[in-house]
Amino acid sequence: MPHALRVRDFRYLWAARAIAGLGTSMLVVAIPAHVYAVTGSVLATGVTLAFESLPALLLGTVSGAVADRWDRRRLMITADLVHAAAISVALLARSPETIWLVYVAVLGQGTAAVFFRPASQAHIPAVVGTGPELTSANAISSVSTGVVGLAGPPLGGLLFAMYGIDAVVGAAAAAGLLSATGIALTSARPHTHLGGRSGLGQGLRLVxxxxxxxxxxxxxxxxxxxNAALTALLVPFAVSTFGGSTDVGYLLSALGLGFLVGAPVSRRLVDRFAPRPVIAVAQALVGAAFLLMFNSTSLPFALAAAFLLGLPGVTVMVAVQTFVQRATPGELLGRVTAVFMTVEAAVAMTGAFAGPAMSEAYGLPVALNVACSVTFLSALITLWFVPAGAVRQELSPSPRR
Known part of the structure; x- marks a missing residue:
């Protein structure tokens, strides 16, 4: 059994996060499909997607301050309950005149997720410590997140096609309640309240x-x-190169398999070597795998590249997350995690627009190769600016006020 799963509380926390993630990912396809079925409007569907990203951009750093000041276990339970209640509002949207209720539901569910994530990330070191068990926990969590992210959307789409939006929303709400129950079964832990400033911008000042x-x-x-730009271009690439959008599913499955195989390897790499070379080499290998995949004309070759992409891809996720958790004191970790989460949301939205826009202006091959080059640039930034050696407790708590 992996090290982290030997810890009882982590088993409950991991299962709760996986269940909650499955419930949320099932909504990715079903909610926009429901909006389009009710309204017949592409614009209304696009507004739904915008509301999904809005909470992370507006509340990311605030949620980090809350995670540092409140009991994180209770905060996660509250977020799960809010998620279940908020998404249930979508059941009331049955006509174009009431479709605004879906926006309310998505906004509430997204807000709950924004507060859940930094609390969860900051709570893991308190449960497993900062030794090898932490790397193991992050590797396991990354794999389950990848698997859930692959399985949830098609499952939600299938449920919607067979039974309608009621079944999907009911399953998502039930997942939130199960997640809250699992977290409630974990042990209560002492929470260190950090005095001083809080709110928007505090996380950035800490970083x-x-x-x-x-x-x-x-x-x-x-x-x-x-990554966001390349993900946005994946469907056009598969259709134009291989002739069908179903090939996207094959590519994602190969990527997921690479994640599964790479997880135990990533744990060993992160514990054995300094963060800078591990992250930089993994980022460069991701760029190389992207180049191979997007410049291939054979589906088997593209599938092999997607599999190889998963190996360093999971290493980047585990190494970055573990570094932040080890370099940041527990009472500051919520805010610092929220900064990373907010930046992630901002660049995801930017890349999702920039990739297709560049494709329209200069053609799909140019857009794909430019985005791959940006991946190599990230490796150079890591090598040039991240100090050599492992950095622990880089931040110090501010005095209480």
């Missing part, structure tokens, strides 16, 4: 005090920007 964390934020933001 500015930490050179290695600040450099890693820039490198990871660049890396995720490229």
């Amino acid at each position: 500015r005090r930490a050179p290695a964390t600040r450099a890693l934020l820039a490198a990871n933001g660049t890396y995720l920007l490229a």
Whole structure:
């Protein structure tokens, strides 16, 4: 059994996060499909997607301050309950005149997720410590997140096609309640309240005090920007190169398999080597795998490249997350995690628009190769700006006020 799963509380926390993630990912396809079925409007469907990203952009750093000041276990339980209640509002949207209720539901569900994530990330070191068990926990969590992210959307779409939106929303709400129950079964832990300023911008001020964390934020933001652009171009690439959108499913499955195989390898790499070379080499290998995949004309070759992409891809996720958790004191971790989460949301939205826009202007091959080049740029930023060696407790708590 992996190290982290030997810890009882982590088993409950991991299962709760996986269940909650499955419920949320089932809505990715079903909610926009329901909006389009009710309204017949592409614009209304697009507004739904915009509301999904809005909470992370507006409340990301605030949620981090809350995670540092409140009991994180109770905060996660509250977020799960809010998620279940909020998404249930979508059941009332049955006509174009009431479709605004879907926007309310998505906004509420997204807000709950924004507060859940930094609390969850900051709570993991309190449960498993900062030794090898932490790397194991992050590797396991990354795999389950990838698997859930692949399985949830098609499952939600299938449920919607067979039984309608009621079944999907009911399943998502039930997942939130199950997640809250699982977290409630974990042990209560002492919470250190940190005095001083809080709110918007506090997380950024903390990151500015930490050179290695600040450099890693820039490198990871660049890396995720490229990933978002390439993800947005994946369907056009599959259709234009292989002749069908179903090939996207094959590529995603190969990527998921690479994640599964790469998880135990990533854990060993992160514990054995310094963060800078591990992250930089993994980012460069991701760029190389993207180049191979998007410049292939054979589906088997593209599938092999997608599989190889998953191996360093999971390593980047585990290494960045573990570095932040080890370099940041527990009472500051919520805010610092929220900064990374907010940057991730911002670059994801930017890349999703920039990739297709560049494709329209200069053609799909140019857009794909430019985005791959940005991935290599992230590796150079990591090598150039992240200090050599492992950095632990880079930040120090501010005095109480």
